[in-house]
Amino acid sequence: MISMDMDNISRFVSELMKKGFDDVAAKIEVVDSVMVKIANSSVSVVQSWKRMPVDLYLAKNKRIFILHFEPKSLEDLQKPIDSIIPLANRVTESPIYAPLPEPSKIRYVEEVVDKRVIEAANNMSNIAERVIEVAHRESIESVAGMLQVGYVETALATSRGALLGEKKTFIQGYLRAFAQPDGSGQWCYTSTTLDLSGLESMAFTASRYAVDSRNRSEVEPGVYDVILSPMVFANLLEYIISMTSAMHVIMGWSMFMKNSPGDAVASPLLTILDEPRNTELPNFRSFDDEGVETYNKSVIEEGVLKVFLHNTKTATFMNTKTTANAGWMIPVPWNIVVRPGTATIDEMVAEVRRGLLITNNWYTRLQNYVEGVFSTVARDAIFYIENGRIARPITKVRIADRFGNILKNVAMLGRELYNIQWWEVRTPTKTPYILIKNVNISKHTI
Amino acid sequence: MQSLEDLLLYALKVAGELGASYAEARYHKVDSTGFVSRNGVVISAYSEVSEGVAVRVLADGGLGFASTNMLGKEGVQRVVELAVSRARAHARLLKSPISFSDARLGRARYSIAPVKGFTSLSLEEKLALHREFWERVSESVKEAKVPVTTLWYSEWTEEKLIMNTDGAYISSAIPRLTVEYNTVVHHPQKGYAQRFAFFGASGGLEWLEKWRLVESGGEEARAIERVLLEGVEPPKEAVPVVVGSEVVALIVHESCGHPSEADRILGREAAQAGKSFIKPSMLGQRIGNEYATVIDDPTIPGSYGFYLYDDEGVVARARYLYKEGAINEFLHNRATAKTFGVESNAAARAMDYASEPIVRMANTYLKPGDHRFEELLEDIKLGVYMKSYMEWNIDDERWSQRYVGLEAYIIENGELTKPVRNPVLEITTKAFYSNIDAVGKELRFYAGTCGKGEPSQGVPVWFGGPDVRLRSARLGVVA
Numbered sequence: 001m002i003s004m005d006m007d008n009i010s011r012f013v014s015e016l017m018k019k020g021f022d023d024v025a026a027k028i029e030v031v032d033s034v035m036v037k038i039a040n041s042s043v044s045v046v047q048s049w050k051r052m053p054v055d056l057y058l059a060k061n062k063r064i065f066i067l068h069f070e071p072k073s074l075e076d077l078q079k080p081i082d083s084i085i086p087l088a089n090r091v092t093e094s095p096i097y098a099p100l101p102e103p104s105k106i107r108y109v110e111e112v113v114d115k116r117v118i119e120a121a122n123n124m125s126n127i128a129e130r131v132i133e134v135a136h137r138e139s140i141e142s143v144a145g146m147l148q149v150g151y152v153e154t155a156l157a158t159s160r161g162a163l164l165g166e167k168k169t170f171i172q173g174y175l176r177a178f179a180q181p182d183g184s185g186q187w188c189y190t191s192t193t194l195d196l197s198g199l200e201s202m203a204f205t206a207s208r209y210a211v212d213s214r215n216r217s218e219v220e221p222g223v224y225d226v227i228l229s230p231m232v233f234a235n236l237l238e239y240i241i242s243m244t245s246a247m248h249v250i251m252g253w254s255m256f257m258k259n260s261p262g263d264a265v266a267s268p269l270l271t272i273l274d275e276p277r278n279t280e281l282p283n284f285r286s287f288d289d290e291g292v293e294t295y296n297k298s299v300i301e302e303g304v305l306k307v308f309l310h311n312t313k314t315a316t317f318m319n320t321k322t323t324a325n326a327g328w329m330i331p332v333p334w335n336i337v338v339r340p341g342t343a344t345i346d347e348m349v350a351e352v353r354r355g356l357l358i359t360n361n362w363y364t365r366l367q368n369y370v371e372g373v374f375s376t377v378a379r380d381a382i383f384y385i386e387n388g389r390i391a392r393p394i395t396k397v398r399i400a401d402r403f404g405n406i407l408k409n410v411a412m413l414g415r416e417l418y419n420i421q422w423w424e425v426r427t428p429t430k431t432p433y434i435l436i437k438n439v440n441i442s443k444h445t446i
Numbered sequence: 447m448q449s450l451e452d453l454l455l456y457a458l459k460v461a462g463e464l465g466a467s468y469a470e471a472r473y474h475k476v477d478s479t480g481f482v483s484r485n486g487v488v489i490s491a492y493s494e495v496s497e498g499v500a501v502r503v504l505a506d507g508g509l510g511f512a513s514t515n516m517l518g519k520e521g522v523q524r525v526v527e528l529a530v531s532r533a534r535a536h537a538r539l540l541k542s543p544i545s546f547s548d549a550r551l552g553r554a555r556y557s558i559a560p561v562k563g564f565t566s567l568s569l570e571e572k573l574a575l576h577r578e579f580w581e582r583v584s585e586s587v588k589e590a591k592v593p594v595t596t597l598w599y600s601e602w603t604e605e606k607l608i609m610n611t612d613g614a615y616i617s618s619a620i621p622r623l624t625v626e627y628n629t630v631v632h633h634p635q636k637g638y639a640q641r642f643a644f645f646g647a648s649g650g651l652e653w654l655e656k657w658r659l660v661e662s663g664g665e666e667a668r669a670i671e672r673v674l675l676e677g678v679e680p681p682k683e684a685v686p687v688v689v690g691s692e693v694v695a696l697i698v699h700e701s702c703g704h705p706s707e708a709d710r711i712l713g714r715e716a717a718q719a720g721k722s723f724i725k726p727s728m729l730g731q732r733i734g735n736e737y738a739t740v741i742d743d744p745t746i747p748g749s750y751g752f753y754l755y756d757d758e759g760v761v762a763r764a765r766y767l768y769k770e771g772a773i774n775e776f777l778h779n780r781a782t783a784k785t786f787g788v789e790s791n792a793a794a795r796a797m798d799y800a801s802e803p804i805v806r807m808a809n810t811y812l813k814p815g816d817h818r819f820e821e822l823l824e825d826i827k828l829g830v831y832m833k834s835y836m837e838w839n840i841d842d843e844r845w846s847q848r849y850v851g852l853e854a855y856i857i858e859n860g861e862l863t864k865p866v867r868n869p870v871l872e873i874t875t876k877a878f879y880s881n882i883d884a885v886g887k888e889l890r891f892y893a894g895t896c897g898k899g900e901p902s903q904g905v906p907v908w909f910g911g912p913d914v915r916l917r918s919a920r921l922g923v924v925a
Contacts, residue, residue, distance in 0.1 A: 034532065037900060039714045042541040046532040048512035049800055050525060051498070064490040070497055070515035070799075080493060087491065090569050091481070094489045125536045132539070144716035146900050176717040186717065251484060252594035252630040252640070329482075329490055362720075363839035367850045367868060370630055370638040373924050375848055377841050379720075396846050398839065400870075401925045423718045423900060440925035442870070444846045446684075446877040 004030060004155045006163055012074045013157040016058065019085060023059040023100045024159040025328065027289055028052065028074075033150025034121045036128045038175070041135075041142045043128060056081070057289075057328040060088040062097040066328055096250070098316035103162035106293045108286040109277045113151070116194040117169035120149045130196065131203040135177050138207035145175035145206075146423075147199070154285075162291030168192060170282035174422040175203050176380065177210035182395070184380045185209025186360045188231065190421035190428050192282055198419070209359050213381035216395040218443070225355035225411070226399070226439040227348050227385070230418035232361045234429035235376065237336050239364055240403050241272065241427070243372075244299050244307070246314035247330040255372035255403055261305050266407035268303040269341065274325065276334035281419065281428035283334045290326040294334065297323060300407075309333060338431040341413025348412050348435045350388040356441065357383040357390065361399070362424050372403035375442065400442040409437040448519065454609045457501050457522050462611065464530040466503035468546060470610035471522075472757060473499050474799035478602030480624075481573065485595060486580030488573060498799035501529050507543025508533035509781070511802040546780035549760045549790040551612055556754050557619035560650025564601045564621065567651055572599065578660045583629055586664040587671040590633040595663075600624040606757070614759025620752060622648050622906060624893070625659060631670045639674045641666050641852060642836065646750040646893030646906055653748075666834075669853045669865075677867025678856065680921040686829035687871065687916045688822050688857065691890040693835050693849050694812055694911030699894070701875040702740040703810040703909070705844035706767040706775070707793070707898075708782035710805070718900050720842025723875065726786065728773050734879020737815065737914070740768040742777065744792065744808030750893040751808035751907040756792040758803055765791050767810070771879065779805050797903035804899050811910030815885025820860075822884055822915045829857040830869055830921060837924075848872045850924060870922035881919065886912035 009028055016024040031051045037044045054077065056067040065084050071077055120127060128147055135143040148171070155165045174188035187205040189198040228236070243254035259265060266272075276285050276294035285294055290312055298306045308318070311326030325331035349357065356378075364376035377398045383390045414432030421428045448456075454471035461469030475497040481488045498515035499522055510533025512525035537543075576597050584592045601623055608616040624646040631639045643666070647653045689697070704710065705722040713721055743764035744753045754762050758780050766774045778786065779794035782805060794803035823831070832851035840847035854866040891910035897903070 034528075035900070036536065037714075039712075039716055040541065043508065043536040043539045044544075044714050045509045045511055045802060046529075046536050047802060048510075048525065048528040048532060050512075050514040050516060050521070050528075051800065052515060066490050066492040068492075068494040068496075070495065072515070072517050080495060084491075084493065087569065090573075091491050092488050092573065095484070095487055096489050122532075122535075124532070125539060128536065129539055142713070144713060146717060174717060178716070250594075251596045252628055253596075257593075257630075362842060365837045365839050367837035367852075367924055368638060368640045370632075370640060373837070373868075375837060375839060375850075377839050377846075379842050396841065398846075398848060400848070405925070423902065442848070442872060442922065444848075444872045444874050444877070445920045445922065446873055446881070 004028060004153055006155060006165060008074065009155050009157045010163050013159055016081065017159050021058045021060045023057065025057040025100060025290065026157050027055040028155045030153040031150060033148060034124055035146060035148040036124045037146050038128060038132065039144045041132050058084060059097060062093040063088050063091045064094045064097055096313045096317045098313045100158050100160050101290055101292055101312050101322065103160050103291050104293060106164060106287050109279050109284060111167055112169060112192040112279045113167050114169045114193040117149050117171055118151050120194055131175060131199050134200045134203040135175060135207045138211050140177045140179045140207050140210050143175050143177045145173065147173040156287065156289065156291055158291050164287050164291055166286055172421055173199050173202060175206045177207040179210040179214055181214060182216050183210040183214035185213060186380045188420055188422035190282055190419045192279060209381035213393040216393045218396060219384055219394050221442045223438050224441050225352045225435065225437050227355065227357040227433055227435050229359040229433055230420050230431045232358050233431050233434050234420035234425045235361055235364055236406060237272065237429060237431065238425055238427050241299060241333045241336050244309050245331045246308040246310045246318055249308060250314065250317065253369045255370060256305065257370050259305055261307055263305050264303050265305045266300050266303040267410035269413060270300060270303055270407060270410045271298055271339035272300040273298050273337045274309065274333045275337045278335050278337060281335035281430065283428045285334060288324045288326040289328055292322055292324040294324045333427055336427055336429040340415050340417050340432045342415050343412045345414060345433050348414065348433060349385055349390060351412060351435060352385045353387055355385040357385060374403060375400035397441050397443050399439055401440040406436055411435045411437045450607055453499065453517065453522055454607060456519060457499065457526050458609060458611050460523050460526045461503050461530060464527065466505045466530050468504040468611055470502045470758065471499060472799065473607040474796065475605045476602060476798050478600050480598060480600035481576065483576035483597050486577040488576060496798045500796065500799045501526050502802060503529045503533055504544060505530045505533040506537035507540055508537040509544045513800045544781055545784050547783035547790055549780050551614040551759045552755045552761050553615040554755065555617040558621055558648050560621055561652035562650045564650055575659065579627065579663050582660045582664040583667045586667040587631060590631050590671045590674055592629060592667060593632050594630050596628045598626040608757060608759050610759055616755040616759050620648050621650055622646060622750065623650060623653050625657065627663060629663065629667055631667060631674055633674050636674045639670045640836065641670055644893050647748050648750060648752040649748050673853060673865040673867050677865045679923050680830050680866050680869040681828060684918045684920040686826045687919045687921065688829065688831040689914050689916060690831065690833040691911050691913050692892055693832055694914050695892045695909040696835065696838060696849065697878060698740045698812045698911055699807065699810050699909035700840045701844055701847055701878060702767050703742055703807040706777050707805045708776040708778045708786060711776060712782060712785060715898065719898050723843045723845045724773060731773050732771050733768055733773050733876055734771045735882060736770050737882040737885050738768050738771045738879035739813035740810060741766055741813060742807050742810040746809045749809040749908045753808065756794040757796045758790065758794040760790045760792040762792040777805050777807065779803065795905050797905050801899065801903045806898065806905050807896060807907050809908040811889060811891065812912065814887050814889040814912040817884050817886050819886060819913055822886055822913055823857055824860040826857045827859055830866055831855045831857055831862055832869060832871060845875050868924040870924060871919060872922060873919060881916040882914050883917045884915040886914065888912055
């Protein structure tokens with residue numbers, strides 16, 4: 001473990017102010033992590049990182065500069081920073097400039113530094129062996145995936161006097177199992193503490209889906225009721241909730257450009273929260289990049305858009321208050337949590353006359369962000385549901401619809417939440433299985 | 447002060463002393479600067495420097511990678527120790543030891559000299575580009591409005607020094623220019639249409655003249671407005687489809703380049719970007735007709751994916767992935783080449799110092815033919831021309847894919863007539879390469895950032911192609 005010198009960071013910010021900047025914020029992270037990649041039930045590579053990225057926000061005469069460095073030391077930054085100064089009066093004033101906020105007292109969430117996670121960095125082979133073994137308890141051919149543990153220290157200093165620090169550990173993993181002749185299943189897990197049962201459950205679920213999805217057939221494209229697994233819904237939410245970022249609205253990257261807080265945008269059954277203070281999920285934090293205390297909030301509450309995610313700049317631009325989601329330029333969700341329903345998966349399946357259960361997806365892309373027109377490729381275990389029962393595994397379909405329809409057609413939510421974070425879901429998310437009515441399903445025509 | 451060369455040599459020495467059978471050390475610096483604007487006004491300037499050392503070792507048959515930006519002897523020694531010890535610790539979980547093929551390794555220094563350096567335009571001239579782009583685009587539409595354009599402008603330079611225990615020594619410096627823009631067009635009754643465009647190349651500001659950003663931004667806005675106001679649905683029946691070079695370029699990247707990556711074929715990316723419909727034994731099998739020749743060539747001057755030696759120090763060359771309809775060659779690094787019993791063809795690339803080199807494309811394109819654009823259209827009584835796209839995706843074995851046209855037109859009696867709104871080409875790889883019945887003569891390249899690996903690495907690539915005519919395809923529409 002490395003400990004940062006907070007006085008040194010504070011001095012660094014003071015020195016930058018002496019160079020004539022009006023606002024300075026410095027975020028310094030120390031990251032120590034290890035990742036084991038698995039392929040064909042073997043280890044393909046072990047990757048280790050020891051990094052110290054430094055991010056700087058500088059403003060002078062309402063001109064904004066965002067800098068990112070990975071220097072040997074803070075002293076190494078003087079030269080590139082000095083090169084910015086002559087630009088300051090030649091760049092145009094930023095229309096979204098607002099002064100950094102005054103610091104307020106931060107109530108810290110309970111710090112999660114799990115020593116077992118730190119120790120696991122040197123013992124990853126045992127964990128990898130364990131999950132591979134659990135996966136192979138089912139009759140599968142092989143597994144591929146990733147296991148990662150890490151420790152992160154973050155320090156933030158601003159010219160307004162904020163001097164804040166936080167430490168955390170994280171553990172993430174995902175596994176994709178393959179079963180002859182054509183079965184595959186994928187699942188993931190994410191946490192801030194070492195929980196082997198979560199990883200084992202991940203391995204078991206991936207293998208179970210692989211075995212259950214063998215001998216696939218095809219279905220016709222059309223409109224189906226669709227049960228999305230937490231893997232799939234988390235992926236769609238990553239796009240949808242990022243579009244509640246006020247900067248994405250301002251920049252033309254959002255289906256919510258046409259909306260204001262207070263608008264009904266989803267089924268009344270659906271409540272989605274941003275939970276930076278949920279310490280179970282790795283993106284928890286007590287303060288944002290402007291040094292503002294974070295708070296949990298509904299982004300969509302019973303179908304109603306409650307807030308855009310703001311930093312001080314976007315909030316000033318839109319004449320409202322920050323939601324402590326800075327990102328100096330782009331406000332971001334921290335941890336996404338869906339309020340659970342009461343249904344079991346079996347109860348959801350029983351509701352469906354003609355539908356699909358999609359357990360994984362990838363490659364979500366949009367034709368039009370403003371109208372939310374998208375498609376995503378269903379992958380791994382997909383099941384055709386007929387008259388309330390899972391009938392058979394199928395393959396080669398995609399969801400091709402509008403995000404607005406997906407949100408409005410939510411019909412049932414599962415009662416169990418799953419921790420999701422993997423290659424296609426970067427923002428840690430807790431979500432249940434979810435039933436969406438009348439979803440357009442497409443497939444290739446030749 | 448210690449030189450970078452000394453530091454890398456030290457890393458190789460430590461790895462050898464710790465018992466690594468192979469070691470590679472890479473100093474890698476990516477230095478970028480740019481501006482982001484909205485409606486012509488810069489909202490922020492940015493500067494990024496990513497600089498550090500990556501070490502990769504083979505120890506007891508295991509592959510270890512470690513990296514740090516703490517560029518002292520002590521920091522580098524620490525990551526070498528981590529790479530070796532952790533590779534060794536996991537060796538017992540290997541089904542078979544990892545090893546590298548022999549390869550033509552280089553000892554060279556090279557760099558790109560831009561025709562017009564990044565300082566050949568003043569800051570004010572660069573900022574004027576943002577303003578002029580907005581003015582042209584917003585004035586180009588008549589009935590509709592442009593509520594927002596955003597434009598990203600980046601100048602960046604990638605410097606590397608690569609050394610390994612097999613004798614490679616490659617020093618390189620490649621400057622690149624990247625411009626991206628987003629245009630939203632709105633009509634109160636017709637809704638919204640949106641264009642995202644990406645330009646990139648190696649070299650300098652000479653590319654700004656070639657790209658004609660202001661002119662093409664205006665032309666596109668006008669074309670998108672027409673699609674929004676007058677766009678019709680594509681014919682319901684199967685018709686000939688002229689696929690524009692922009693779409694062809696993406697198709698060959700997705701449905702030839704990616705499935706030809708040997709690491710994907712071997713299952714190394716199975717849990718991330720997926721496997722491949724191509725199996726190890728499929729070299730020589732047919733995937734299309736005689737028009738299906740796809741080449742990936744890192745050595746194209748000025749290309750966004752340009753390099754002369756890969757990140758394992760192997761000499762780069764053109765790779766013929768599909769050749770006259772047959773699966774012909776895979777993209778290899780030294781590890782996959784060893785498995786297949788061939789030489790590496792220099793496809794190992796890493797995004798930055800924190801990334802392991804993995805098998806990647808560089809500049810992938812469909813071989814051009816002999817038709818002028820008018821000749822592709824002239825025999826078509828009723829068809830569709832799909833010039834550009836926004837939405838696309840492909841399944842993880844690279845078989846079933848979807849491209850949604852943005853600027854598209856009905857072809858009637860050999861002429862382009864009404865615009866088509868959101869036509870969907872949803873097609874398998876084999877159907878695409880088997881249905882080409884004529885190929886244009888003009889090869890055009892498009893830039894992109896290709897994503898792969900864990901942690902995900904985005905590397906600069908070009909993809910290219912001419913316009914091609916598909917004999918017959920049934921197009922869909924978006925929901």
